[in-house]
Amino acid sequence: MSGPGATRGPVRRGGPGGGPFGGAQLPAEKSMTFGPSALRLLRRLAPHRGPVLAVVLLGAISVVFTVVGPWLLGQGTNLIFAGAIGQTLPAGSTKEEVVEGLRVSGQSAQADLISGIDLVPGQHIDFNALAVVLGTVLVLYVLASVFSWVQGRLLNTVVQRTTFTLRExxxxxxxxxxLSYFDKMPRGELLSRVTNDMDNVAQSLQQTLSQLLTSLLTVVGILVMMFITSPLLAVISLVTIPLTVVITALIAKRSQKLFVTQWKATGELNAQVEENxxxxxxxxVFGRQRETEAxxxxxxxxxYRASFGAQFVSGIIMPAMMFVGNLVYVVIAVVGGLQVASGALSIGAVQAFIQYSRQFTQPLTQLGSMVNLLQSGVASAERVFELLDAEEQTPDAAPAETPPADGPGRLRFEGVSFRYVADRPLIDDLSLTAEPGQTVAIVGPTGAGKSTLVNLIMRFYELDAGRITLDGVDIARMTRHDLRSRTGMVLQDTWLFGGTIRDNIAYGRPDATEEEILAAARATYVDRFVHSLPDGYDTVLDDEASNVSAGEKQLLTIARAFLAEPSVLILDEATSSVDTRTEQLVQKAMSALRADRTSFVIAHRLSTIRDADLILVMESGSIVEQGSHAELLAAGGAYAALYAAQFADAAPEPEAR
Incomplete structure (x- = not known):
């Protein structure tokens, strides 16, 4: 079977360690930078502006309620502390008198401490005021949780709809x-991008967007409250930000490359597993288990090395942020304690500020821990974007031309030239005409261009020069759907999907009646073996159709083509997997199918094409002989040599070149 694989020479699957069967060349890696890729991913949220704005608003409200809580708790602590100290002081005196008395008696430290407390000498703890403060804090925290839950639900909806659209x-x-794209891209690699990378993008968006938004808003809200509480301590806390940015940038720069390598290696491993x-x-059969395992x-x-390196390097961010946060916490505790002792701050303010410092470092730490997830998601997004940016097939002509619905099916090649690789000619200036109802057989050695000819008829590839017409209309001016709806194709490599035998036959014409499906099955001798199966036509084939034989698979694909009733029929080694007796029966059925249709038959077994109206002998992309079976044998040329090689007692040795 000729085609791209037969004309391009040996190729290797991208990089070392390719599978033992070779494969197609992987596209060159064109790694994008993190910033543009992340922005492109975020821009995909643009169609959901309304819900996204609601998410931001709900997050802001939730953060406001959360950051006000420590300040109110600090006021509650002040009430408790003021009551505890106030009840030890003589009633009837003022705070100023108590402070002055302490200074006169040489207790300046106690005087400074009491001067910073809002108390009334002799008054106990005001439990009513304390209850109001605690009740307010409880309500705020409950509301913050409710808003956060609603925000999470909205964000989940946005992410899932975005992922849904991206998958579509x-x-x-x-x-x-x-088709040339799939020739170059291993199936496992493509499947990895469509499944693993897509899932990773969705998971990364889901886990990071809410966390990133909440963390950023929390940082802003806490900074405001910190400056309101104590500008000095707030400035000390700000040291955390540049340290965090520097540490995160240094680690992220190295780990991003490792994440790209990780997902690239995942795709290559999937391709190798799928191939093997x-x-x-x-x-x-060939005893290549050890090589395959190696x-x-x-x-x-x-x-493993790429994944371990990516996770290890990015995992350093979290402990580094915790270390910076702990250092700042110690400094704040010491300076805050000194300010309380000097009366510059109340103990409740210091308590609130310590809470703020922990809450301030926590979102920064969370931002650091989210970086590895974000990098992994962006690395996967790059691979998905590479697929979305791949060059597409040329669009259908507009306006498209359509042959007559009852056209006879005349196919004409006019000066056709084509090559898979620019500097390696395959077909040059090929011209031929297939008349309606005529069966054209194509024979020749492997790599001669037989299947390439079929690929050009189906417009799997576009011509470099010349044109192909169907009933006088250039197929390049037709829509691909129109062209292929008029063409039936049975390949050497059978393809059946997971479903019943009835559904697989009806794939050729979904609106076919039960009688038409059974008629096609009987015409192609599928009916003979179906009745031996437990569920008959309702037998469910698995994804590999392993519950029927190779020959039975091929009969099913032939039945599918029968049912489609195409104007042009292409048979590419369509009986290569059936036994001799069944082949004879199928040949008779195909003769009936080919009546009044233009047929192209690619065959290596010359016994199957003796009755063809026209036999084309191809070598190196050119037609070297054409005629009927008898005419070509009489000519004693390339066809006669091929025929002799198959049916003579001993094939002649090929001449040395």
Missing amino acids: EVEAKINRLP FTGHALVK AFSAKNDEL
Whole structure:
């Protein structure tokens, strides 16, 4: 079977450690910077401006209620402390008289302490005022929790809708990508971007956005309250911010590269596992288990080192922030204690400030701990954006042209040239005409361009020069949907999806009736083996269709093409997996199917194309011979040599070049 893989020479899966079966070349890494990628990810929230603004407003209200709480608790502490000290002082005197008396008696330290307290000598603790303060704090904290819960619910809705839209865009993008993209991208790598990376983006947004927003608002709110309480202590606390920024920037710069490597290695490992699982039988047959395990171990070890490095380096942020916070806490406790002793601050103010200092370092620490999650999410977002930014297939012509609905199905190649790689010609100036109802067989050695010809008919690839017409209309001027709806294709590599046998046959025409499905099954001899299955046409095939044989899979794909009733039929080694007797029966059925249809048959077994109206012999992208079976045998050229190689007692040795 020819195609891109047959014409490009050996390729390796991106980087060392590729699987034993080779693979397609990975696209070059084009790593984006963290800032633009993060901004692009955040801009995806723009369609949800209303809920996002509500999230910010609710978060701000929740933070206001939360940061006012310590100040009120400090007032409660002042009430308790004032009552406890006041009841020890003589009643009837004023605070000023008590302070003056202490100074006269040489107790200046006690005088300074009492001068900073709002008390009445002889008065006990005012429990009514204390109850009002504590009740107010309780209400504020309850309201803060309610607003925070509503904020979290709204944010969760925004994130899930954003992720939902992103998944839809990725799915739509995949359908707009040309076949050449999938030739270059290993399936496991693509699946990793669509699944693992998408899930990681959603998880990172969910876990970081709320935390980041709340932490930033908390930092601002606490700073305001700190300056209101004590400008001196607030300035001391501000030392935390530059230290936090410097430490986080130094660590994040190194860990971001490791996160990019981690997710890249995850995709490559998935590609390798998918490749080896798909070719598991061949791995066993050729005894390549050790090489496969070694390649897996090498790539798994690379993923381990990248993951460990990324998590370890980014994990340093949290303890570093805690260390800075503890240092600031010690300084605040010492300076605050001295100010209380001097009467410059009340004990309640110092208590509130200590609470603020802990609350101030806590969001900074949380911001640091969120950096590794954010970096991981942005690294995954970069990989998803690379997929979304991939070059798409050329759009359909506008306005599109449409052949007559009852057109006979005449296909004409006019000076067609095509190459997969710019400097490696494959098909040059090819011209041929397939008449309606004619069966055109294409034969030739591997890599001659047989399947490439089919790919061009289906517009899986665009021509470099020339044109292909269907009933006089250039297929490049048709929509791909219109072109492919008129074309039926049966490939050597069968594809069936998880579902019933009936559903798999009806995939060719979803609106087909039960009678039409059964008629197609009987015509292709699917009906013979279906009745031997426990559930008949309701038998459910798994994802790999492992509960039917390779030949039965191929019969099902042929039945699918029968049901579609296309104008043009393409059979690419369509009977390669069926036994000889079944092949003869299917050939008869195909003869009936090909009646009044233009058919292209790619075959290596020349016995299957003897009755073809026209046989094309291809070598190196060119048609070297064409004619009927009898005419080509009589000519004694390339076709006769191929025929002799298959049916003579011994094939001749190829000439040395």
